[in-house]
Amino acid sequence: MIKRAFPSKYALPRSPIGPADTAILLAMFLLFYIVARVGAGFFVAFKPPVLQPKVSLDPANLPYYAIRSTLRMFIALIGSVAFTLVYGYIAAKSRRAESIMIPLLDILQSVPVLGFLSVTVTGFIALFPGSLLGLEMASLFAIFTGQVWNMTFSFYHSLITLPKELDEAATVFQFSKWRKFVSVEVPAAMIGLVWNGMMSFGGGWFFVAVTEAISVNNTSYTLPGIGSYVAKAIAEKNLKALGLAILTMIILIIAIDQLFWRPIVAWAEKFRMDKSTAATHATSWVLDLLRSSKLPRILGLWWRDIRRKLPTIDVRFPKKPNLRFGWKKKKSRINEDLIFGILIGTIVVGAITAGVHIVTSEVPAKEVGSAFGLGILTFLRVVGLLIFASAVWTPIGVAIGFNPRLSRIAQPIVLILASFPANFLFPAATIVFIKLNVGLNFGSMILMILGAQWYVLFNTIAGAMAVPNDLREMAANMQLRGWPLWRKLILPAIFPAWVTGAITASGGAWNASIVSEVVAWGDKNLTADGLGAYIAKATTAGDAPRIVLGVSFMCVFVVLTNRLFWRKLYALAETRYRLG
């Protein structure tokens, strides 16, 4: 008999590290290194206008700039998530808070973020004197405000529409508030949160690009990043640098999509409560890699051990003994509400009076009227954009959405296109406008279309995909073709999705008007007549009364169209055109 000279492979203590783990460990170390290295740049000395970071067009610097911009995006995202969880939770749980927080949220999301840059930039720089951190904060704040409202609304909405059975189960099993938040409310809101986060994050690139190189109050500020790289390329008319920046941006968006959002979307699938819509099952190779690795499990076990050894920290909200039914007493509510209402009313009226005072003290009445006229011009551009995007992309979106194989390929691509900051393409378009002698009055609409059209396409595809197969079969069986098919089935069926897309597109377009009604290539400037240009000029000049006037008018336009038009269409979509 032969004695075993070597232990069998089963006898060896099994290495906890497989190839998947090695890859993940390496990726983690790399990530830590990059964050530490790039993050240090946030705190360099900064004394504008003398001491400012320089941006070099050397392509070798591009990866660094790209990563620096990306870091900003993620910091803003973390801030957005934290804000969303807190604000949404309070708004959903307190009736009184809700009565003010939700209308406020509604207004805030209608407000053009870019209109406030002059205020935020000067404010943050004053807050952190002598350090670049102030400017960084201003940029982060702009990105944050660009993405947070959507997410907060989504979370709030999930909280107030929490399935009744889940709520009852949490009550029956005596969950503490913290436990309910962690195990019921956040999971139930997860899918909406992830999707809104992904869409908002995509929109955030636009703000990164704008805020990294801005002129406020007659001073130019530069933050090292891919946005300021593009700005410098424009100033120096460097087409090669511009092309490289666009290429980098595309790579960056795809990489973040593959490494970050895809895995999260695929992971969030497990929180899906309705089985029906799971037809489009998201998959991610990164998530598969993570799942096949032992590392997360090992870390999880470690964490459990550590937690056991730590003294238990009770993070639960104080729990009231709740032996009786939770009907609240109603007696003194009316009085308190009245006082509360008067308080809020006073603040609102005060703010309006102050605003009106600031404006009227410097801006002549005639200019107020002409500013309103400029608002109408920009409004017409938004309308034109919606008509164009709908006419072009609805048929294409429906064709894609009705073909499952095509939509599987097309949907992620459209999502990436929607994330791509359209202002990177503005210089190229500007060159064409200059060459073809197209005035920016028309050209700015094209610039707005560049960014906003994808929301219409993306939602139309989603809407067409959601049309039940039975209805399509019915239409085929009833021999519906051509226009009758569109009129009876397709247009009504995709209407809710179209409304969602159009609202997003028009909101984006109002914001984009501030950067697309004034563009430059080298020393050549193009300006359109519009409210966006009015705000942009006032911002550059640091003209506070005109900023207030322009931004207020823009808010009025956005809020009014929302109330008078979109809200009604939305209600119609929710009632009449709701499927299933």
Place this chain on the structure above:
Amino acid sequence: MTTITPIQPLLRIEGVSKVYPKPESGGSFTVLDDINLTVNPGEIVALLGRSGSGKSTLLRSIAGLSKPSKGVVYSNGIPVLGPNPDIAMVFQSFALLPWLTVIENVEIGLESKHLPQKEVKTRSVEALRLVGLEGFEKAYPRELSGGMQQRVGFARAFVVQPRVLMLDEPFSALDVLTAENLRGEIADLWEEGNFPAKSVVLVTHNIEEAIMLADRVVIMSSNPGRIRGEIRVNLNRPRERNSSAFRAMADHIYTIMTKPDTKITPVVQESTSLMDTTPLPHARPGAISGLLELVEEYGGPEDVAVISDRLRIEADDLLPILDAAVLLGFANVREGDVTLTEIGRTFADAEVDDARDIFRDQALKFAPMVRTMHEVLRASRGRPVHEDFFLDILDEHYSDEEARNQFETALNWGRYAGLFDYDSDEKTLQIPEE
């Protein structure tokens, strides 16, 4: 020279297969395997199978909504290449457009026909009337209950007046009672004879539903979907799901479906062969005997009108008695004159006990219902048999009321002849104890 064209089947399915590629493994998955089937005018064909038997896929191939991988579907002799205009479909999920009113949903069916608006309206209203939805024209589907929504689904299909109506599990999204109700109404419409389609193809996994509605039940096997065979349903309409013949057929099909390997045989209709249900004239034995005595008294052939006058009964009431006498071989009627036969005369003259024996012999010989009932009771070896057993069988051939009358007549004859005893408390029949 003329050529005789055979009746064109409405649908002819020739060697239809459907194969889907498997995206993961790169292999393929056969949903339908070599399906051959014809559907003729005037019949309801049920495709019965479990999930995975491809019955819905087959339906979609016939409707031209899904292209077979192999084989051809001919509709009215023409190969189906796109959505089949000869067919209107009723969907399990109703497939109503929520943004259209009830009548607009029905009008969809006529959209492609380019008819004048007025005709569209009248036909749609008529279709709604047919399904009992008058007055709901302006309602939206979501205001209606599931059962009413499916009625709209039926109306939309009816308004097309298709050659073939395709029903894709139309009742399975409804609750049991609603489904039963709607199913019954559809069956009634079919039986009334002015159904707005020539034929019906019903896809279902519900055995009773198939028997209830279909003339033929095509049984499909699963994975891959194949036709295992078919069973003819010869039960009279309207069908009673509690009748023994219905139950026997349901049991039979259930057995077939739970045993994938059994060969499909026609149902052995034991229960119906148990009893001959040839109708009996409604006459009591006493009345028959009385009539015969009267005729015997007068000696010769007697006119029916005269007898009716003598007995002071209406001719309508006399005729069944006469018929019974003729059936039992006691009398002949020729040109309105009644003559007694030899045995009839003996019967008229006999004492009570003898008369009973004669009547028994004649009843066993000429009244098949009485004879077969007697056989059933004998076969039960003296155990009492509930009257419902016989009534159920009769129910399949007669209306409820007539079944009762037939039973009463047979019971009277049998009791008079000493063939049955009847316990009116227990409502049971049995052989008299010797």
